[in-house]
Amino acid sequence: MTTEIAPQEPAAKPRIRDAEATKARILDAAKKEFAKNGLGGGRVDDIAEKAKANKRMIYHYFGSKEGLFQTVLENAYVDIRTAEQKLKLDHVEPRQALEKLVRFTFDYYLKNPEFITLVNSENLHRAKHLIKSEVVKVYSRKFVAMVEDILERGVATGVFRPGIDPVQLNITIAAIGYYYMTNRFTGSIVFERDLMTKDALEERLRFNIETILRLVAP
Amino acid sequence: MTTEIAPQEPAAKPRIRDAEATKARILDAAKKEFAKNGLGGGRVDDIAEKAKANKRMIYHYFGSKEGLFQTVLENAYVDIRTAEQKLKLDHVEPRQALEKLVRFTFDYYLKNPEFITLVNSENLHRAKHLIKSEVVKVYSRKFVAMVEDILERGVATGVFRPGIDPVQLNITIAAIGYYYMTNRFTGSIVFERDLMTKDALEERLRFNIETILRLVAP
């Protein structure tokens, strides 16, 4: 420890302190890392590096790797549920509303593949992180209510048959898009065709809309 | 290290040598381990222990952790495709054949949840193991041909509409069962009901059959 004259760092960037920005960078990096490698395969060191943050900050803000994952997952659910609400389907003609929802769901999975991988990871862990989240439950209720409303209006105007369980319908709408995306790699091998070309995606979406409209038809 | 008189192990089990049995035990343990924790989360030491085999044997027979995973995955695909062929749907009335297939697919996922988790894991890794398998491609072709045959017969007898892509139909049949199972944990939270009770499962299967039959109806 010699007391040298420390050479003034020529342009020692004045480190800007911004807790919110750092948190956001960590969450963003974590979302990508967990989406790519799962919870088990994701590396805390890699997240810190990508986020241009120190690993210490991750533990400071999120407590643990699992705490970080939980926050990432919760945000992912809030994001999709928020986007769904923005569709304002309660003022759209029932059949059109359903078509819009099928289209939105498919596009959302296409443009946000991390959502799918995060949910898969969470199911591998038997949803033990999601169960702690109250926010997700609240948002989910609104979502189910939305589809319930569409169904009721459709039955009232006679364009839908009665007796359809909104939860089953919801699951089916999600399923026909989700499965296509999550299994796009093995699917392209099993069916010996590239499932992700523009044409293939358009064809699949048309098929999905047809599936749902036929399902609810009187 | 005193040179004691080593007490003769009273019944030192004569170690039985059986390569095939050991391989089988390793594969069985690996299937369970990978299904539970994914490829990244699965531990080779745990597999060895569960298989009552030495870790060295895993590397002797399968070369690496990924080699082991690849074999497990390939077997899983061969298993489901073999079971499907055993249905002998080519001699069943088209609508009944489709219903049988929907029912079989749903039940298979229910009774073999490892299949789903293994496929999910493989998709997380962009199917880089499955692409090496030639067997899977051969089996898959037979499977698609089977559904194609059902569709053609149904169109010929006028019970199905023409123009349905057998691949899209296949994907949909898989999707509505697969999604329900793979997301049963998060699903039970989001929809605030236990999706795995006997009643819930029966209801879902009925809904799936309805979905497919309506999809192909003229």
Place this chain on the structure above:
DNA sequence: TTGTTAACGCACTATCTGGTTACTTTCTTA
């Protein structure tokens, strides 16, 4: 200016993990 708080970063560790080395035991066959 000074004191306090919160943001930040380095360097470390205990433990784990896939993979290997060097060896013993059992089976087969010439």
Place this chain on the structure above:
DNA sequence: TAAGAAAGTAACCAGATAGTGCGTTAACAA
């Protein structure tokens, strides 16, 4: 029955990996 091949084992290793201890620095209030 000798010899070699195949099956099996324990101990070990190098590199990772989640998590921490502790010191430093920016921001801001008094």
